[in-house]
Amino acid sequence: MGLTALPPTGPSPTLAIHVYTPREVYGTVGSHVTLSCSFWSSEWISEDISITWHFQAEGSRDSISIFHYAKGQPYIDDVGSFKERMEWVGNPRRKDGSIVIHNLDYTDNGTFTCDVKNPPDIVGKSSQVTLYVLEKVPTRYGVVLGSIIGGVLLLVALLVAVVYLLRFCWLRRQAVLQRRLSAMEKGKLQRSAKDASKRSRQPPVLYAMLDHSRSAKAAAEKKSKGAPGEARKDKK
Numbered sequence: 721m722g723l724t725a726l727p728p729t730g731p732s733p734t735l736a737i738h739v740y741t742p743r744e745v746y747g748t749v750g751s752h753v754t755l756s757c758s759f760w761s762s763e764w765i766s767e768d769i770s771i772t773w774h775f776q777a778e779g780s781r782d783s784i785s786i787f788h789y790a791k792g793q794p795y796i797d798d799v800g801s802f803k804e805r806m807e808w809v810g811n812p813r814r815k816d817g818s819i820v821i822h823n824l825d826y827t828d829n830g831t832f833t834c835d836v837k838n839p840p841d842i843v844g845k846s847s848q849v850t851l852y853v854l855e856k857v858p859t860r861y862g863v864v865l866g867s868i869i870g871g872v873l874l875l876v877a878l879l880v881a882v883v884y885l886l887r888f889c890w891l892r893r894q895a896v897l898q899r900r901l902s903a904m905e906k907g908k909l910q911r912s913a914k915d916a917s918k919r920s921r922q923p924p925v926l927y928a929m930l931d932h933s934r935s936a937k938a939a940a941e942k943k944s945k946g947a948p949g950e951a952r953k954d955k956k
Contacts, residue, residue, distance in 0.1 A: 737844035757834035
């Protein structure tokens with residue numbers, strides 16, 4: 721009797737959940753920041769979906785659980801300093817597991833990990849986001865800094881405008897010079913054509929003058945030859 725091969729009992733490669741978070745987020749002391757977490761699942765969102773956030777402080781090797789969502793209810797863990805400063809803003813039906821941290825402090829610097837399970841789609845990799853809490857800039861310094869940045873941007877804009885204006889003037893001058901050179905070349909060509917036409921008319925005039933001089937010379941010679949006979953007639 722032959723044996724029928726059974727399908728593997730492990731999870732299917734297609735049943736893999738994908739979790740996405742930004743790589744880094746920034747906030748200032750006393751403000752709040754949203755830690756975004758979205759996911760994609762090959763299955764419909766089930767009632768057993770769970771979302772967990774862990775926190776690993778900067779310079780620490782230990783990771784603690786700070787938030788957990790299960791059975792449709794959010795739970796903020798008592799461990800750590802986030803109990804009174806955390807807010808659940810996610811919606812699993814929209815594939816969103818985001819939280820908000822209020823009243824940020826330097827101790828909040830560290831790595832936050834978002835992990836999602838949507839049975840039977842439970843195979844997947846969690847995603848991490850690093851939070852950087854910076855010193856809050858006083859308002860007056862912010863105004864001064866904004867004024868400096870605005871002045872620098874205005875100066876850059878003016879410089880760009882001047883450069884474009886100078887380039888436009890240069891191109892316009894080049895175009896005028898080009899037109900003048902073209903006009904001068906055209907005038908030279910016209911004068912050359914006129915001189916050539918004058919030279920082409922001169923040979924017939926010279927030939928006419930030469931013919932006239934030859935005719936006059938021949939007449940003078942004929943007259944000189946006939947003069948002795950007439951003188952003899954007069955003597956007789």
